[in-house]
Amino acid sequence: MTQTSAALGRIQPSQTTAMTDRAIALKAQGRDIISLSVGEPDFATPSHVIAAAKAAMDAGDTKYTAVGGTARMKQAAALHFARDLGIEAPVSQVTISAGGKQAIFHALLATLDPGDEVLIPAPWWVSYPEIARFAGATVVPLLTEAAGGFRITADQLAAAITPRTRWLLLNSPGNPTGATYPAETLRALGEVLARHPRVLVMSDDIYAPIRYSEGSHATLAVECPGLADRVLTVSGVSKSHAMTGFRIGVATGPQWLIAAMETLQSHSSGNPCSISQAAAVAAFEGPQEFLRDWRERFRVRRDLVVSAINAIPGLSTPVPDGAFYCMVDAAPLLTRFGGDEALAMHLLEHGVAIVPASAFGGCDGFRISFAADDDVLREAVRRIAAAVA
Numbered sequence: 062m063t064q065t066s067a068a069l070g071r072i073q074p075s076q077t078t079a080m081t082d083r084a085i086a087l088k089a090q091g092r093d094i095i096s097l098s099v100g101e102p103d104f105a106t107p108s109h110v111i112a113a114a115k116a117a118m119d120a121g122d123t124k125y126t127a128v129g130g131t132a133r134m135k136q137a138a139a140l141h142f143a144r145d146l147g148i149e150a151p152v153s154q155v156t157i158s159a160g161g162k163q164a165i166f167h168a169l170l171a172t173l174d175p176g177d178e179v180l181i182p183a184p185w186w187v188s189y190p191e192i193a194r195f196a197g198a199t200v201v202p203l204l205t206e207a208a209g210g211f212r213i214t215a216d217q218l219a220a221a222i223t224p225r226t227r228w229l230l231l232n233s234p235g236n237p238t239g240a241t242y243p244a245e246t247l248r249a250l251g252e253v254l255a256r257h258p259r260v261l262v263m264s265d266d267i268y269a270p271i272r273y274s275e276g277s278h279a280t281l282a283v284e285c286p287g288l289a290d291r292v293l294t295v296s297g298v299s300k301s302h303a304m305t306g307f308r309i310g311v312a313t314g315p316q317w318l319i320a321a322m323e324t325l326q327s328h329s330s331g332n333p334c335s336i337s338q339a340a341a342v343a344a345f346e347g348p349q350e351f352l353r354d355w356r357e358r359f360r361v362r363r364d365l366v367v368s369a370i371n372a373i374p375g376l377s378t379p380v381p382d383g384a385f386y387c388m389v390d391a392a393p394l395l396t397r398f399g400g401d402e403a404l405a406m407h408l409l410e411h412g413v414a415i416v417p418a419s420a421f422g423g424c425d426g427f428r429i430s431f432a433a434d435d436d437v438l439r440e441a442v443r444r445i446a447a448a449v450a
């Protein structure tokens with residue numbers, strides 16, 4: 062007999078993790094599987110970050126820290142917000158958590174009541190709707206399409222807001238589409254939001270350092286300073302610095318929200334790992350030049366995957382401007398294969414693990430993560446072409 066809560070009954074396990082686990086299980090059976098389902102850079106964590114983690118352990122930094130992170134870590138996060146996102150955040154309005162995911166979880170749980178509505182552009186990152194539903198809120202998808210750059214419009218936002226709307230969740234560069242929001246689109250959204258003071262906005266900028274076009278990253282807190290008292294910006298080191306296992310996320314927003322998130326954190330995980338905090342300080346304060354090199358390597362892989370996918374009959378993908386994902390449209394093939402999940406299983410049979418688009422609440426196809434070696438990617442798209450031929 063299971064005795065789980067009604068809240069748990071409202072959510073599903075992460076489908077990206079499920080696909081990755083399936084690929085791992087098949088590999089363990091000796092099958093040759095290329096896994097392009099996981100959302101993490103394949104690069105090794107930089108050595109100066111590893112050294113900082115070791116030094117922290119040797120120095121005895123192995124005890125509880127302040128719940129919302131050490132003063133040093135908060136300063137490093139404030140440096141990141143200012144240097145990389147252009148957000149001047151006082152340390153008192155910065156908090157540190159066990160990954161960006163925990164920051165988002167705490168922010169939503171601390172603010173949502175049953176009946177509230179959360180606007181989420183789709184395709185979305187898998188955890189957004191699940192966290193909102195866990196908190197008892199209703200998810201309102203704002204559907205976007207490749208033709209519109211996978212971006213919501215101001216009119217779409219205006220039409221979706223009701224008296225029950227509590228949050229709009231924005232993610233740029235986006236997972237799973239790689240879409241980015243230019244400054245003018247953010248300002249147009251900001252004009253709509255200015256008319257609805259009850260709506261909080263999350264700007265999940267965790268992929269900001271992985272952007273391919275020229276010009277600086279645009280973010281809502283900078284473009285719409287009038288919204289400063291209700292924008293929460295989330296970032297971290299997981300994706301930018303290849304530190305997914307360290308579990309450090311950072312957030313900045315209005316004082317009351319940061320305090321609320323820390324209250325919740327004080328009763329969930331407590332402080333983020335002390336050793337990981339020391340490592341993240343090194344990540345933010347140390348050299349950043351290697352990021353340019355990583356970005357160029359991602360760009361080469363992106364171009365390789367985009368051109369190979371677009372050469373396969375029945376598949377197409379736009380060129381993503383950020384992150385390391387391609388959203389592949391497979392609509393012309395889905396009737397033949399019986400849906401995107403069946404297509405994903407078919408591709409797995411042919412040795413490639415990807416994530417079906419339905420996991421992200423949109424599109425007829427699948428997401429490829431191109432955070433893999435060039436040769437591995439070439440072989441993967443060869444297998445995909447053979448599988449759908």
Ligand SMILES: Cc1ncc(COP(=O)(O)O)c(C=O)c1O
Nearest residue numbers: 100160161162186236297299310
């Ligand atoms: C859009 C987005 N936001 C937040 C996260 C959370 O990252 P982490 O908790 O690993 O720092 C992820 C990870 O996949 C993501 O894709």
